[in-house]
Amino acid sequence: xxxxxxxxxxxxxxxxxxxxxxxxxxxxxxxxxxxxxxxxxxxxxxxxxxxxxxxxxxxxxxxxxxxxxxxxxxxxxxxxxxxxxxxxxxxxxxxxxxxxxxxxxxxxxxxxxxxxxxxxxxxxxxxxxxxxxxxxxxxxxxxxxxxx
Amino acid sequence: xxxxxxxxxxxxxxxxxxxxxxxxxxxxxxxxxxxxxxxxxxxxxxxxxxxxxxxxxxxxxxxxxxxxxxxxxxxxxxxxxxxxxxxxxxxxxxxxxxxxxxxxxxxxxxxxxxxxxxxxxxxxxxxxxxxxxxxxxxxxxxxxxxxx
DNA sequence: ATGAAAGGTTCATGTTGTCAACTGTTCAGC
DNA sequence: GCTGAACAGTTGACAACATGAACCTTTCAT
Numbered sequence: 001x002x003x004x005x006x007x008x009x010x011x012x013x014x015x016x017x018x019x020x021x022x023x024x025x026x027x028x029x030x031x032x033x034x035x036x037x038x039x040x041x042x043x044x045x046x047x048x049x050x051x052x053x054x055x056x057x058x059x060x061x062x063x064x065x066x067x068x069x070x071x072x073x074x075x076x077x078x079x080x081x082x083x084x085x086x087x088x089x090x091x092x093x094x095x096x097x098x099x100x101x102x103x104x105x106x107x108x109x110x111x112x113x114x115x116x117x118x119x120x121x122x123x124x125x126x127x128x129x130x131x132x133x134x135x136x137x138x139x140x141x142x143x144x145x146x147x148x
Numbered sequence: 149x150x151x152x153x154x155x156x157x158x159x160x161x162x163x164x165x166x167x168x169x170x171x172x173x174x175x176x177x178x179x180x181x182x183x184x185x186x187x188x189x190x191x192x193x194x195x196x197x198x199x200x201x202x203x204x205x206x207x208x209x210x211x212x213x214x215x216x217x218x219x220x221x222x223x224x225x226x227x228x229x230x231x232x233x234x235x236x237x238x239x240x241x242x243x244x245x246x247x248x249x250x251x252x253x254x255x256x257x258x259x260x261x262x263x264x265x266x267x268x269x270x271x272x273x274x275x276x277x278x279x280x281x282x283x284x285x286x287x288x289x290x291x292x293x294x295x296x
Numbered sequence: 297a298t299g300a301a302a303g304g305t306t307c308a309t310g311t312t313g314t315c316a317a318c319t320g321t322t323c324a325g326c
Numbered sequence: 327g328c329t330g331a332a333c334a335g336t337t338g339a340c341a342a343c344a345t346g347a348a349c350c351t352t353t354c355a356t
Binding site: 021116140 | 158162163164167168169170171172174175176177179197214264265268269270273274276278279280281282283285287288289290292
């Protein structure tokens, strides 16, 4: 039987991976800073961002963040303590706690999101057509690995 | 005088930022996992990756990682404790400590780097020409914001 | 009805991160 | 040459994040 064809690390792929690593570093730092400017931590900001689509069980948050549920407990505790989210029991299943963003939490998250859009100088180096190209490439990469 | 043209969040930019956020999340998680598989933390792996180019003063590490020097002390302590790096005084300036990867540290870092290359399924969705396109776009974004 | 399984929390522990205070070393100005 | 400012690194105290095990409550299959 053939060995699974090791995706021979061609030079372009290697370089793209490297560039992405740098991009990830940049992005991550800026996100962290933008959150800190609103005295949120990165993890808190991520949870708030998740809740923009609507209330969500703790477990679902943990899955999306790829971390242990016990970790989420603490993060939500702190967000709740500052009035950014609420916990309410799910009427359908009383084991489940639905976490929902408050108005205050929602607007904090929206502010942060918008501050990111124009803080993103790296994108300024590209013109409209190139940004569209980039968008298409990224879309295809993500759609292939995140069926959702 | 004109107001600085608020980079009116055009829909494409907004979407690109969003896609990048998702990509960053994916990449970050995979990096963290790949590091954990070698019982390294993400931060430790990042420092080892930095040292692949050669020895480096603590302060330079802190600057590159955008964190406090005191934080680097701890990370390097743990790496040193496991024989992945060494600390030696810089003969030129005895205040400075040069951190260098050992052979063991270097090969751990290389292994990790290579495991990333073919763990990067998202890239598989693109053919060679598209990967080259992506590389060019990313290069330009990064070169514009990281003069180095 | 009983017991297994699932959702959350708690506790203990380790790593990352910040900040302030401290030790050595270098270097500019006198 | 000295003195003092500035710099590199460490230490200590503390908060957030992250994991894993133990636990409680609720649900659900049998």
